[in-house]
Amino acid sequence: MNTALILIDLQMDYFAGGPMELxxxxxxxxxxxxxxxxxxxxxxxxxHVQHLSVRPGAGFxxxxxxxxxxxxxxxPQEGEAVVQKTFPNSFRATELQDRLDEADVxxxxxxxxxxxxxxxxTTRAAFDLGYECVVLAxxxxxxxxxxxHVNVPxxxxxxxxxxxxxxxxxxxxxxxxxxxxxx
Numbered sequence: 001m002n003t004a005l006i007l008i009d010l011q012m013d014y015f016a017g018g019p020m021e022l023x024x025x026x027x028x029x030x031x032x033x034x035x036x037x038x039x040x041x042x043x044x045x046x047x048h049v050q051h052l053s054v055r056p057g058a059g060f061x062x063x064x065x066x067x068x069x070x071x072x073x074x075x076p077q078e079g080e081a082v083v084q085k086t087f088p089n090s091f092r093a094t095e096l097q098d099r100l101d102e103a104d105v106x107x108x109x110x111x112x113x114x115x116x117x118x119x120x121x122t123t124r125a126a127f128d129l130g131y132e133c134v135v136l137a138x139x140x141x142x143x144x145x146x147x148x149h150v151n152v153p154x155x156x157x158x159x160x161x162x163x164x165x166x167x168x169x170x171x172x173x174x175x176x177x178x179x180x181x182x183x
Contacts, residue, residue: 001132003182004045004105007032008090008112008119010074011050013060013067014141020060022113022141023154031139031175032111033073038179040077045103047081048074049090051118088121097129107132109178110170111139115161123169133170134181137162 010029014022022028039046048070053061061068076082083096090096100108108131112119119140126133142161144154152160166172173181 001107002045002103002105003107003109004047004100004103005035005039005109005111006047006049006090006096006122007036007074008049008110008122009051009061009114010048010071010112011061011067012069012071013065014113015071018060018067020143022143024141024158025113028111028113028139028141029071029073031136035109035111035136035139035175035178036074039109045081045105046076047083047096047099048076049083049085049094049096049112049118049122052084052086054086088118089125090118090122091125091129100131105131107134107182109134109136109182111136113141115140115142116145116157120161120165123165127169133165134178135162135165135170135172136175136178137172138174138176 013020015025051061052063081099083094085094108126110123123133142154142157145152145157162172
């Protein structure tokens, strides 16, 4: 089965000093880098997704700023596609599906940021489009959220979203076990 790695929004604004620093961002990007290295060794397709904030008042991923750049640990190499998006769903108003169709990809391995936003939206959309999905939980990061008068710690946000995705939409695994899942 043709498989592609989709790396979502591993951009500098999510790291230390950025305006939307995520919990566990450094650990996640290092794991994503390991997955990326494995895919490169296999010669399998890799697609980097880069978010550009175009809505008025956006506070991060502003085009032309250093924060919009992809983290050096997973920087695209020549020949690797970079799909730019303006919505959480990486398929919406992008050429992602066309690129996957051209390569006859049927299975996606997904990693990136933020788990509760773009990783979730993209995985659910991919499932609805008929792709088999594998989400690399340890190569994703998120942040604490508030709902009502409850603060939900980042670890709980991560666990809840991975549990939900794993219930129907994807196989959820770690980078260490990725190769076994893809056989």
